[in-house]
């Protein structure tokens with residue numbers, strides 16, 4: 001069973017526009033609203049692979065109630081969120097001008113010290129009572145939580161010998177890389193990895209290999225650097241892999257990184273070998289990009305796209 005953690009969930013609102021006009025009125029062609037926040041995209045895709053998920057994090061207010069209600073209707077998903085006084089946020093994705101995407105991500109509610117402590121007790125109870133064999137931790141930290149809060153969650157999972165897959169960026173990722181508590185896996189994209197290094201984003205595999213060979217990244221068994229249409233670059237137990245994917249007709253790329261994490265989690269939970277873990281992760285990421293909805297795949301296409309992923313040992 002996967003435990004997916006989304007500390008800052010959202011109602012994801014998608015506005016498709018032919019052309020985004022600034023400083024005037026835009027009327028979207030249609031509007032979709034789905035439970036979002038990276039971890040809930042992970043949750044939905046893992047469930048679409050028929051893998052059971054307990055979804056947790058912080059939810060508050062009427063928007064939080066709506067998200068919980070939506071999750072209750074999903075097969076293979078058990079929502080078990082920690083209630084907070086604040087109001088859960090909205091995140092807006094404007095899809096416009098031939099595949100461009102402009103996102104407006106609200107900061108979200110402020111978490112009190114008591115709520116922060118209460119959540120750790122909440123997940124420890126889940127670890128004690130459920131048979132969790134992998135934890136995914138995704139997305140931004142809400143206000144009120146220290147940058148090392150993810151360390152406390154990973155520390156708890158490590159105490160129960162449960163591997164964690166961490167999909168965060170910026171200061172929270174930096175805190176983990178420079179700390180002594182390590183997850184099983186991280187899944188930065190090239191921009192997020194290069195931001196840690198303070199260099200312009202690059203997909204040059206030699207540069208990426210030099211980066212992942214540094215001490216800063218030691219102690220994390222699996223690092224998958226997602227490279228969009230250029231596939232991924234992977235380091236697993238000291239071995240490097242180049243991963244190639246076929247050309248796609250991208251419909252909506254939002255949530256593809258989260259869907260990649262879902263594939264990582266499902267295959268790891270099934271004790272697959274590294275090649276199968278990587279191929280599954282890339283396949284779910286690709287399938288999400290081919291759907292209009294965020295954090296959504298068509299499982300009927302899985303096998304045919306899985307076969308098209310090429311994993312090359314370097």
Ligand code: TA6
Pocket residue numbers: 008010012036037038039041091105138139140254255256257258294
């Ligand atoms: O990756 C896409 C997405 O999950 C959107 O659906 C939106 O919820 C956003 O990311 C949230 O990102 P954040 O980094 O604020 O958790």
